[in-house]
Amino acid sequence: MPYNIITEDGRRRIHHARTAREALEVAARERxxxxxxxxxxxxxxxxPIDRLxxxxRAEDMASARPSKSAA
Incomplete structure (x- = not known):
C-alpha cells in the first residue's frame, strides 16, 4: 500500500513511499x-508510528516467506 509522509515548514511537502518500511525510513529522516x-x-x-x-514488520515477514509457487 502506498503512503504519503507530509511535512510542513512554511510550505507543505509530500514524500511518497511504496511500502511501510520505506515510509518508516522517510519518517525517521524527517522527524x-x-x-x-x-x-x-x-x-x-x-x-501513528507504532501502527506503521x-x-x-508484517510486510517484512510476508516477503521473507517462501512463495507457494517456489515450493
Whole structure:
C-alpha cells in the first residue's frame, strides 16, 4: 500500500513511499526537522508510528516467506 509522509515548514511537502518500511525510513529522516509530520495511507488514514512499525514488520515477514509457487 502506498503512503504519503507530509511535512510542513512554511510550505507543505509530500514524500511518497511504496511500502511501510520505506515510509518508516522517510519518517525517521524527517522527524527531527519536522516533529509534526503525518503519515497517511493511500486510503486517507493517518497512521501513528507504532501502527506503521507493525505494518512494516508484517510486510517484512510476508516477503521473507517462501512463495507457494517456489515450493
Amino acid at each position: 527531527e526537522a519536522h516533529p509534526d509530520l503525518r503519515i497517511v495511507s493511500s486510503e486517507g488514514t493517518v497512521l 512499525e507493525l505494518m512494516a
